[in-house]
Amino acid sequence: xxxxxxxxxxxxxxxxxxxxxxxxxxxxxxxxxxxxxxxxxxxxxxxxxxxxxxxxxxxxxxxxxxxxxxxxxxxxxxxxxxxxxxxxxxxxxxxxxxxxxxxxxxxxxxxxxxxxxxxxxxxxxxxxxxxxxxxxxxxxxxxxxxxxxxxxxxxxxxxxxxxxxxxxxxxxxxxxxxxxxxxxxxxxxxxxxxxxxxxxxxxxxxxxxxxxxxxxxxxxxxxxxxxxxxxxxxxxxxxxxxxxxxx
Amino acid sequence: xxxxxxxxxxxxxxxxxxxxxxxxxxxxxxxxxxxxxxxxxxxxxxxxxxxxxxxxxxxxxxxxxxxxxxxxxxxxxxxxxxxxxxxxxxxxxxxxxxxxxxxxxxxxxxxxxxxxxxxxxxxxxxxxxxxxxxxxxxxxxxxxxxxxxxxxxxxxxxxxxxxxxxxxxxxxxxxxxxxxxxxxxxxxxxxxxxxxxxxxxxxxxxxxxxxxxx
Numbered sequence: 058x059x060x061x062x063x064x065x066x067x068x069x070x071x072x073x074x075x076x077x078x079x080x081x082x083x084x085x086x087x088x089x090x091x092x093x094x095x096x097x098x099x100x101x102x103x104x105x106x107x108x109x110x111x112x113x114x115x116x117x118x119x120x121x122x123x124x125x126x127x128x129x130x131x132x133x134x135x136x137x138x139x140x141x142x143x144x145x146x147x148x149x150x151x152x153x154x155x156x157x158x159x160x161x162x163x164x165x166x167x168x169x170x171x172x173x174x175x176x177x178x179x180x181x182x183x184x185x186x187x188x189x190x191x192x193x194x195x196x197x198x199x200x201x202x203x204x205x206x207x208x209x210x211x212x213x214x215x216x217x218x219x220x221x222x223x224x225x226x227x228x229x230x231x232x233x234x235x236x237x238x239x240x241x242x243x244x245x246x247x248x249x250x251x252x253x254x255x256x257x258x259x260x261x262x263x264x265x266x267x268x269x270x271x272x273x274x275x276x277x278x279x280x281x282x283x284x285x286x287x288x289x290x291x292x293x294x295x296x297x298x299x300x301x302x303x304x
Numbered sequence: 305x306x307x308x309x310x311x312x313x314x315x316x317x318x319x320x321x322x323x324x325x326x327x328x329x330x331x332x333x334x335x336x337x338x339x340x341x342x343x344x345x346x347x348x349x350x351x352x353x354x355x356x357x358x359x360x361x362x363x364x365x366x367x368x369x370x371x372x373x374x375x376x377x378x379x380x381x382x383x384x385x386x387x388x389x390x391x392x393x394x395x396x397x398x399x400x401x402x403x404x405x406x407x408x409x410x411x412x413x414x415x416x417x418x419x420x421x422x423x424x425x426x427x428x429x430x431x432x433x434x435x436x437x438x439x440x441x442x443x444x445x446x447x448x449x450x451x452x453x454x455x456x457x458x459x460x461x462x463x464x465x466x467x468x469x470x471x472x473x474x475x476x477x478x479x480x481x482x483x484x485x486x487x488x489x490x491x492x493x494x495x496x497x498x499x500x501x502x503x504x505x506x507x508x509x510x511x512x513x514x515x516x517x518x
Contacts (some may be wrong), residue, residue, distance in 0.1 A: 109425055130347075132428070139426035149421035153440045166435065199471035208421075215425060 062121075063250050064220055065108060069118035071104060071174045078104050079115065080274040086219070089248045093261040094270035095298055102254045103146075105271065106223045109130040111254065112140045123218060139167055144213030146224040148204040150196035150211070156183065157192040168215060175214075186240050200232030207242055219229070219250040226257055238264075258301060262286055270294045286290030305328050308402040308491045319495045321469035324458040325391055326499060329454050332396025337403025344408055347429055354403065362401035367459055370394050375466050392465035399456045408439030410454040443514050450507030454500045471495045 064086040068170060069078040069119040078101045081281050086092050094102045107113040110119060111134060111258055122141065128134045155184040162178035164170045167232060170178070183189045186206040188199075196204050205225055212220055222241070238260050245264045255261065261268050261282055268285040270278040271291045289295045308315060343355030362370070374394040375387065383384045385393075422432040466489030472490055477478040 112424060135423075135426045135428055137426075138424055141424075145421060145422070145426040147415070147417050149415070149417035151421070153420055153443070162435065163422070163427060167426040207399055211421075211425070221413055249412055292498050 060090060062086070063088040063090075064150065064252065065117045065119075065121040066105075066108070067121070069108060069115050069120060071108065071113065071115050076274075078274050079108070081273075082118070082276060083214045084269065084276060084279070086250060086252060088218075088250055090266045091245045091251045091253065091264055092267045092269055094252065094254045094269045094271060095256065095258070095261055095297075096111045098267060100271040100272040105225050106221050106252060106254045108142055109221055110138050112143070116161070117236070124283075126271050135167070139163075139215045139217045142217035142220040143216060144205070144208050144212055144220065144222045144225050144259075146227050148196070148208045148228070148232075150204055152196055155193050156188065156199070158186055159196065159207060159240070160214050163211070164214050167301055182213050183207070185213075185243075187236075200233060201229045202236045205229065205233075205237045207239055213244075219252065220252040222251065222252050222255065224256070226255065233278075242298055244284040256276075258286075270297070272297070307445075307487045308479060309412065311478060311481075311483075314477060314489070315471075317469055317497065318322070318471040318474040318492075319472075320461055321388075322457065322471040322495065322499055324388070324502075325395060325463055325468070325470055326453070326457040328392045328457050329399065330396035331402050332392060333399035333453070333456060336396060336400035336451075337407060340400060340404035341407035341411065343402065343432065345411055345476060359401045359404055362398050363405070365398070366393070367398050368462055368465075370398050371462055371466055387464075387466060387468050391460070391466065391468045395456055395460060398459070398474060399452060402411070402452045402455075403449060406445045407438075408451060409443060409448070410443075411437055414440045415446045436439035446507055446511045446514065450510075453507075454503050457499045457503060458496065 062085045064084075066082055066084045069079055069082040069245070070077070070268065080106060084092075084105075094105060096102050104113055108115050109122075122137060125137070128137060151162065154162060157176060157179050161172070162184060163176040164175035164178060165172055165173050179254075180189060180192065183192055186209055188203055188206055188210070191199060191203065196207070199207065225241070226237050229237065234257065238257060241251070241253070248261050253265070254258070265282050268278070268280060268282045269276055270285065270289075270293075277291050278289065285294070286298070289298055321397045340355045340358050343351040344359070346352055371391070375390045378385075378390065417441075418436055419432055424437045427435065460470055460471040464470045475485070475488050475492060479485060
C-alpha cells in the first residue's frame with residue numbers, strides 16, 4: 058500500500074520486570090489508515106498503544122510520528138502528545154469539571170485558544186458526538202457510553218493527526234457499545250488515522266483497513282480484515298478466533 | 305461563677321491570643337503543607353527527598369521539644385523575633401507535616417488515569433497537578449485538614465508555657481487572684497470550644513460547598 062506513513066515503530070522492545078511485553082515490534086500506520094490491534098489479554102496490545110504517545114517509555118527501538126522521532130520527557134514530548142489523541146478504557150474524564158470544561162480545558166491551557174473560541178469548538182464537537190445537550194453536566198451524571206463519547210470529543214479538540222483507542226468499549230454495558238462504535242466508524246469514514254485496541258470483532262471486520270494480531274508480545278499477523286477473519290495463517294490466530302467467534 | 309464576669313478582659317485577651325496563634329499558625333501550616341505535598345509528588349528527586357525529610361523530622365518531634373528548639377535555639381543563631389511569632393513558626397511548621405500528608409493522601413485518591421489523560425492532551429506536570437489533581441484532592445482532604453487545624457488550636461496551649469499570651473495561660477493569674485480553679489478551667493474550656501467549634505463549622509461549610517461534586 059503506497060500510503061504516507063504517519064506512525065512508525067521500528068524494533069521496539071519493552072519489559073515489565075522479567076516479562077518481555079513488546080518483542081521487536083515493527084509497525085507502520087499510514088495517514089488516514091484505521092489499524093485494529095486484537096489479541097488475547099496480556100499479549101501487549103495495550104502497551105503497544107500506550108508507547109505511541111510515550112505513556113509507556115520503551116527500552117529500545119524507535120518510534121516516529123510524522124517522520125519525527127518521539128522526544129524524551131519535557132516540553133517537546135508535551136507538544137507531540139497534542140498531535141496524538143488518546144481514548145482510554147476507563148474514560149478518564151476530569152471528574153471535577155463539566156463536560157464542556159473537559160473538552161475545552163486543554164485547548165485553553167495547551168493550544169492557547171481563547172475561552173470563547175475553545176468553548177465554541179467544544180460545542181461543535183459535542184454536537185458531533187451527540188451530546189451537546191449534556192454540556193453543563195458532570196461526568197458522573199452521564200452513562201459510560203456518553204462519557205466515552207465526551208472523551209473522544211476531548212481528544213478531537215486538540216485537532217490531532219491520529220487517535221489511539223485503548224479498549225474504548227471494554228468497560229461499557231453491551232447496549233452502550235454501539236453508540237461509541239458509531240462515533241468511531243464516523244471518524245474512520247472522515248479519514249482520521251486511528252489505532253484501535255479492541256475486542257469488537259465487528260468493528261475490526263468492517264471499519265478497519267488492517268488487522269494486527271498480537272500474541273505474547275509479538276505481532277503474529279498483519280493483514281486486511283477480510284483475509285484475517287476468513288483465512289488466518291497462524292495457529293495462534295486460528296485458536297483465538299475459534300474461541301471468540303463461537304458465541 | 306463570677307470568675308468570668310470579673311475577668312472578662314483577661315479571658316478576652318487570652319482568647320484573642322489563642323485565636324491569633326491558631327489563624328496565623330494555620331495559614332503557615334497550610335501554605336507549607338501545600339508546598340511540601342507538591343515536593344513529595346514532584347518528578348524531581350531532590351525535591352521529593354526534601355519533602356520526605358521535612359515530614360519525617362517535624363512529624364516525629366514532640367511539639368514541646370520543637371518549641372524549645374525554636375524559642376531557645378533560633379536566638380543563638382541571631383534570629384530574634386517576638387515570642388508570638390516564634391510560637392506561630394513552631395506551630396505552623398509542626399502542623400505543616402500533617403497537612404502535607406493529608407494532601408498527599410488526597411492526591412492518591414485521584415485516579416492515575418486522569419493524570420494520564422491530562423498528559424496525553426499535552427498538559428505539563430504543573431498544569432496537571434494544579435488543574436486536575438489538586439482541585440480533586442482538595443475535596444477529599446477537607447475533613448482531615450479540619451481535624452489537623454483543630455489539633456493545632458489545642459496545641460497552641462503549649463505557647464502559654466513560653467510567655468505567649470493565650471487562653472490556657474490565664475489560669476495562672478486567676479489562680480493567684482484566688483478564684484475557684486474549677487470554674488477558671490471551665491471557662492477556659494468554653495473558650496477552646498468556641499475556637500474549635502468555629503473551625504468545625506467552617507470546615508462543614510467547606511465540605512458542603514466543595515466536597516460532593518463527584
